[in-house]
Amino acid sequence: MKIIPFIVQKEFLQIFRNKSMLPIIFVMPFVQLLVLSYAANFEVKNLTLYITDHDYSAASQRLVNKFQGTGYFQLTGLSSGVQAGFEQIEKNEADLILQIPFDFEKNLYSRQPTDLQLIVNAIDGIKAGLANTYSNAIIADFNEEISAELPVTQVMRRAVPIQIESHNWFNTELDYKTFMVPGILVLLVTMIGAFLSSMNIVREKEIGTIEQLNATTIKKHQFIIGKLLPFWLLGLAELTFGLILARLIFDIPFEGSLLLVFGFAAIYMLVVLGIGMFISTVTDTQQQAMFIAWFFLVIFILMSGLFTAIENMPIWAQQITRFNPVAYFVKFMRMVLLKGSTFQDVQYLFGAITLYAIIINVLAILNYRKTSI
Amino acid sequence: MNNTYAIKAENLTRQFGSFTAVDQISFQVKKGEIFGFLGANGAGKTTAIRMLCGLLKPSGGHAEVAGFDIFRQQEKIKQHIGYMSQKFSLYEDLTLYENIRFYGGVYGLRMSEIRERAEDLLKKLGLTQQRNLLVKSLPLGWKQKLAFSVASIHNPEIVFLDEPTSGVDPVTRRQFWNLIYEAAHGGTTIFITTHYMEEAEYCNRISLMVAGKIKALDTPTGLKTQYAAESMDDVFLKLTQQ
Amino acid sequence: MKQFIAFVKKEFYHIFRDKRTLLILFGMPVVQVILFGFAITNEINEAHIVFLDKSHDVATDKIKDKILSSGYFRLNEKTPRSSADLQEIFREGKVKVAVVFGQNFYKNMLTHQSANIEILADASDPNMATTLTAYVTAIIRQYQAEEQTITGGLIGTEVKMLYNEQLKGVFLFVPGVITVILMLVSAMMTSITITREKELGTMEILMVSPLKPGLIILGKSTPYIALAMINAVTILLLAWTVFEMPIRGSLLLLLAECLLFVITSLSIGILISTITNSQQTALLISLMALMLPTILLSGFIFPINSMPLVLRYVSNIIPARWFIEIVRSIMLKGVGLEVIWTETLVLAGMALLFIVVSIKKFNIRLG
Numbered sequence: 005m006k007i008i009p010f011i012v013q014k015e016f017l018q019i020f021r022n023k024s025m026l027p028i029i030f031v032m033p034f035v036q037l038l039v040l041s042y043a044a045n046f047e048v049k050n051l052t053l054y055i056t057d058h059d060y061s062a063a064s065q066r067l068v069n070k071f072q073g074t075g076y077f078q079l080t081g082l083s084s085g086v087q088a089g090f091e092q093i094e095k096n097e098a099d100l101i102l103q104i105p106f107d108f109e110k111n112l113y114s115r116q117p118t119d120l121q122l123i124v125n126a127i128d129g130i131k132a133g134l135a136n137t138y139s140n141a142i143i144a145d146f147n148e149e150i151s152a153e154l155p156v157t158q159v160m161r162r163a164v165p166i167q168i169e170s171h172n173w174f175n176t177e178l179d180y181k182t183f184m185v186p187g188i189l190v191l192l193v194t195m196i197g198a199f200l201s202s203m204n205i206v207r208e209k210e211i212g213t214i215e216q217l218n219a220t221t222i223k224k225h226q227f228i229i230g231k232l233l234p235f236w237l238l239g240l241a242e243l244t245f246g247l248i249l250a251r252l253i254f255d256i257p258f259e260g261s262l263l264l265v266f267g268f269a270a271i272y273m274l275v276v277l278g279i280g281m282f283i284s285t286v287t288d289t290q291q292q293a294m295f296i297a298w299f300f301l302v303i304f305i306l307m308s309g310l311f312t313a314i315e316n317m318p319i320w321a322q323q324i325t326r327f328n329p330v331a332y333f334v335k336f337m338r339m340v341l342l343k344g345s346t347f348q349d350v351q352y353l354f355g356a357i358t359l360y361a362i363i364i365n366v367l368a369i370l371n372y373r374k375t376s377i
Numbered sequence: 378m379n380n381t382y383a384i385k386a387e388n389l390t391r392q393f394g395s396f397t398a399v400d401q402i403s404f405q406v407k408k409g410e411i412f413g414f415l416g417a418n419g420a421g422k423t424t425a426i427r428m429l430c431g432l433l434k435p436s437g438g439h440a441e442v443a444g445f446d447i448f449r450q451q452e453k454i455k456q457h458i459g460y461m462s463q464k465f466s467l468y469e470d471l472t473l474y475e476n477i478r479f480y481g482g483v484y485g486l487r488m489s490e491i492r493e494r495a496e497d498l499l500k501k502l503g504l505t506q507q508r509n510l511l512v513k514s515l516p517l518g519w520k521q522k523l524a525f526s527v528a529s530i531h532n533p534e535i536v537f538l539d540e541p542t543s544g545v546d547p548v549t550r551r552q553f554w555n556l557i558y559e560a561a562h563g564g565t566t567i568f569i570t571t572h573y574m575e576e577a578e579y580c581n582r583i584s585l586m587v588a589g590k591i592k593a594l595d596t597p598t599g600l601k602t603q604y605a606a607e608s609m610d611d612v613f614l615k616l617t618q619q
Numbered sequence: 620m621k622q623f624i625a626f627v628k629k630e631f632y633h634i635f636r637d638k639r640t641l642l643i644l645f646g647m648p649v650v651q652v653i654l655f656g657f658a659i660t661n662e663i664n665e666a667h668i669v670f671l672d673k674s675h676d677v678a679t680d681k682i683k684d685k686i687l688s689s690g691y692f693r694l695n696e697k698t699p700r701s702s703a704d705l706q707e708i709f710r711e712g713k714v715k716v717a718v719v720f721g722q723n724f725y726k727n728m729l730t731h732q733s734a735n736i737e738i739l740a741d742a743s744d745p746n747m748a749t750t751l752t753a754y755v756t757a758i759i760r761q762y763q764a765e766e767q768t769i770t771g772g773l774i775g776t777e778v779k780m781l782y783n784e785q786l787k788g789v790f791l792f793v794p795g796v797i798t799v800i801l802m803l804v805s806a807m808m809t810s811i812t813i814t815r816e817k818e819l820g821t822m823e824i825l826m827v828s829p830l831k832p833g834l835i836i837l838g839k840s841t842p843y844i845a846l847a848m849i850n851a852v853t854i855l856l857l858a859w860t861v862f863e864m865p866i867r868g869s870l871l872l873l874l875a876e877c878l879l880f881v882i883t884s885l886s887i888g889i890l891i892s893t894i895t896n897s898q899q900t901a902l903l904i905s906l907m908a909l910m911l912p913t914i915l916l917s918g919f920i921f922p923i924n925s926m927p928l929v930l931r932y933v934s935n936i937i938p939a940r941w942f943i944e945i946v947r948s949i950m951l952k953g954v955g956l957e958v959i960w961t962e963t964l965v966l967a968g969m970a971l972l973f974i975v976v977s978i979k980k981f982n983i984r985l986g
Binding site: 129133134170173174183203291294318338343 | 650658745898902
């Protein structure tokens with residue numbers, strides 16, 4: 005066991021001496037945190053709207069105002085022609101067109117059915133879906149208002165009063181950054197951990213020092229543990245800085261226990277580093293290691309629920325995410341940081357990630373051969 | 378177990394696919410001997426040395442190093458040997474002292490021992506002043522001398538050296554051999570490969586490898602007499618032309 | 620010319636010998652397109668819901684039925700008994716929305732006092748919360764309308780989704796995946812392969828050969844142009860056959876634009892290789908300065924319009940941003956060069972700029 009501190013010391017010396025790696029390790033993650041948090045934004049607040057109003061009445065004007073008043077839409081133009089709107093959509097200047105038909109007001113007040121038309125640029129399906137949802141909510145609201153104002157006739161019963169009140173828990177202001185930042189922290193420690201560890205052993209292969217080490221009595225587990233420890237500490241340090249930034253800059257609530265967060269992160273880092281070490285043992289060059297790490301990271305990250313909810317995936321895809329450690333950590337961070345989930349709530353995540361850590365590290369140790377076949 | 382031999386090999390063979398890199402070689406190395414393994418590049422020297430160090434599994438034959446079987450007891454062997462690989466084996470981005478400390482640690486020495494031996498070693502090499510320089514700033518010859526000292530920092534019974542002097546100038550090469558003599562004098566067995574024929578003269582006994590086979594094995598003088606040659610170069614030329 | 624062909628052949632051998640890298644180069648686009656196409660979707664699909672019903676009467680039962688039969692929701696096995704339970708249930712993470720009916724709901728409805736419904740959503744995912752709340756609200760309003768038996772007067776909405784009627788996520792992502800892959804193959808691989816020759820010292824040998832430096836670089840990049848184009852075609856075929864993504868514009872124009880983008884990326888790769896000396900540095904620069912911005916700031920995943928102003932400006936200097944625009948326009952909107960000539964010119968300009976700078980750097984090195 006005495007050998008491990010020597011390896012750890014050596015790895016640290018090498019990390020801190022590598023001028024091209026230092027910025028990658030210490031600056032890049034935080035630039036990423038900042039850029040990503042602002043860029044990774046599915047918040048749809050500034051939808052650009054073109055309105056074609058064929059009616060030009062008080063009622064249509066009221067509807068237009070209602071659209072403008074919500075804060076979701078930004079009016080890019082208003083006219084009675086159709087062509088201009090389509091041109092704007094083609095040039096990406098407008099996301100959607102609302103067409104108000106002739107006799108809108110007349111039909112409305114005489115209780116004749118009348119149809120509004122929404123034309124949405126649906127290349128971005130997510131955005132289009134939300135645009136549709138927002139518009140329909142506004143129109144439904146408008147509908148309510150109007151029918152409440154209309155005189156009640158004998159044949160009709162009075163309106164049925166249902167009060168709907170909605171509350172958004174855990175993120176009352178619907179701030180998208182609150183949602184993304186805990187997940188982005190996961191992304192950062194994962195990328196750094198996986199890249200550094202996957203390129204580590206293979207680098208010793210490339211420069212030839214691995215032969216020298218293999219000719220000593222060093223035990224496989226000592227070697228792997230000695231290599232893992234420095235990156236493990238780095239990863240946790242990075243997470244700490246990330247959490248501080250998240251708190252100071254993005255005002256992320258820390259509802260749950262930080263001890264729980266670090267406990268989980270400690271195990272999670274073992275998984276990430278184990279995967280990196282495993283890649284390192286099966287490759288011959290850093291280039292190969294980098295490509296393989298990149299390949300798996302892309303899949304892990306896209307399937308992690310970070311950008312799109314896992315619940316919305318088809319069942320087979322949800323099954324695949326069971327094997328994705330990133331998904332567990334993203335879920336964990338959101339639950340604990342934003343909702344204050346307790347150990348009881350997340351113990352199955354702990355179980356899964358621990359199992360993963362054991363399996364992948366045993367594999368990495370077994371797969372590292374001191375004697376070639 | 379026969380105590381007079383540090384290494385015994387019988388019909389040791391290694392194949393890579395259909396290519397036989399080492400073809401049924403047999404030899405014995407006595408304790409305290411400087412045993413040279415000579416041959417052109419690609420003759421199978423490195424493959425042989427890697428098998429003896431427990432870094433590569435042999436395909437056939439039998440061998441013992443320091444009394445341990447190279448098929449089953451590789452880790453035991455590693456307790457008794459030092460190895461300096463053909464590729465440069467120190468960390469360029471660490472200082473001299475950091476390299477010594479790291480390998481000392483890996484070989485299981487205690488910190489007090491490491492400090493003591495590092496001092497001795499640096500003094501012996503005349504590098505005390507340079508102890509905090511990065512290894513990459515040293516000339517190749519010095520690096521090789523340092524690598525040899527590091528490979529034997531734990532006083533192993535046998536030291537394996539794979540082409541330690543290739544690319545090194547003749548003066549430094551001579552100095553390197555002084556280090557080897559010193560170690561051998563202290564009782565260490567030296568197993569060295571080289572393709573410099575004149576270096577063969579420095580060994581107690583040499584074996585000449587051609588295309589994976591040992592073509593000749595004797596003392597340098599013995600070989601020269603046997604082949605009626607003036608130098609080892611001649612011996613080698615005559616052998617390869619056979 | 621013969622020498623040049625021999626040289627290109629040698630480059631192809633290098634590439635085809637490294638089976639693992641090759642597997643990834645061809646496997647990555649396939650896996651990505653399929654994942655993006657099938658799995659990455661924001662369509663709501665059976666979100667878990669719970670009800671806290673303080674009335675348990677005809678009206679609340681009917682509303683619950685309507686919500687559960689809408690297809691968007693699925694009843695979670697947990698039943699809250701009080702508001703305090705809700706907090707607990709949300710924390711466990713599965714339930715996304717809760718509907719709370721006030722007391723005497725049906726009675727209030729009949730007597731025209733206010734009948735109360737509260738919708739609580741787990742807004743740690745804001746978009747999901749907004750959408751789910753809107754769905755529930757719409758279902759309740761519909762119930763309300765049915766009960767009111769008001770005939771007419773309701774505004775209907777006719778919705779037309781342009782270019783992508785089924786709101787398929789894959790339509791958005793395919794252009795992005797093509798972009799990332801082309802960038803990876805042309806910029807990253809080229810920069811690495813050239814620095815590798817530098818590292819190994821073989822560049823010097825090539826330099827003293829009778830081949831002109833320009834030809835050497837060209838020879839090194841030709842295989843990657845071919846690889847990149849094969850990848851582009853593979854992705855398009857996949858998108859077309861598996862996801863029925865249309866190519867509404869001209870295929871020829873699309874391929875020509877792909878080639879233009881490959882050349883732009885290559886020129887970046889060459890530029891990187893002139894300023895670096897080790898594979899590792901080339902790799903890291905490619906990754907940090909090329910791949911990440913390409914993925915994050917190009918509009919590939921995140922809409923540029925939702926970004927802060929600074930990032931929107933930054934996105935303009937990213938070639939991928941322009942290329943993605945071009946691909947989307949040709950494939951989905953079916954427009955021709957007359958609409959996308961600005962984007963095309965920007966790309967061509969960038970390529971020219973990078974090539975000129977690389978040549979300058981190269982000459983300084985030689986001189």
